[in-house]
Amino acid sequence: KQEVTQIPAALSVPEGENLVLNCSFTDSAIYNLQWFRQDPGKGLTSLLLIQSSQREQTSGRLNASLDKSSGRSTLYIAASQPGDSATYLCAVRPLSNTGKLIFGQGTTLQVKP
């Protein structure tokens, strides 16, 4: 059974720091991995999608990497800003299923001005 774990559960950093959020999964048979952001009381905003054949994806100050063989992904946020404060979720789409995503519990990030 696929399990997704995110470490740390919570993180507080001063503005301007570069930071890394971690995501691990137990079964490497995945189709892709997606990183989301969730603000309080809101739905999920898709940040980056990495296909299983890819190693990384970049969007602005965000960079996500994928090491499928070791079951790991990282989300790197450069020059963090208070507006980056949110919960970040990673999710994998298993090869054995046609559509559903399996989510980690999330990392709640606070960037202090």
Place this chain on the structure above:
Amino acid sequence: GAGVSQSPSNKVTEKGKDVELRCDPISGHTALYWYRQSLGQGLEFLIYFQGNSAPDKSGLPSDRFSAERTGGSVSTLTIQRTQQEDSAVYLCASSQRTGDQPQHFGDGTRLSIL
């Protein structure tokens, strides 16, 4: 609209009542998903529709839960004889197709069972 639309945004009801939650996906998206987010369980998959194929119902927690998608667009999630453990945020997502496309989420319906 530009995004996935869900209604109502909040729903409070008494235990034992039936509720219907609505999802209007992004225009042109053929795949539609329902998830549930609760404090103790995180985000859980409920059901998935793709075009005219039979839905994947493998995540529905009990036979009190059902969903339909009419005309390949709007979907309704129905919970019968609600229980307090059904209290959660119900999130809907859609994508252009399964596989290599990202899922886009609505803001959810916050369901509270008294």
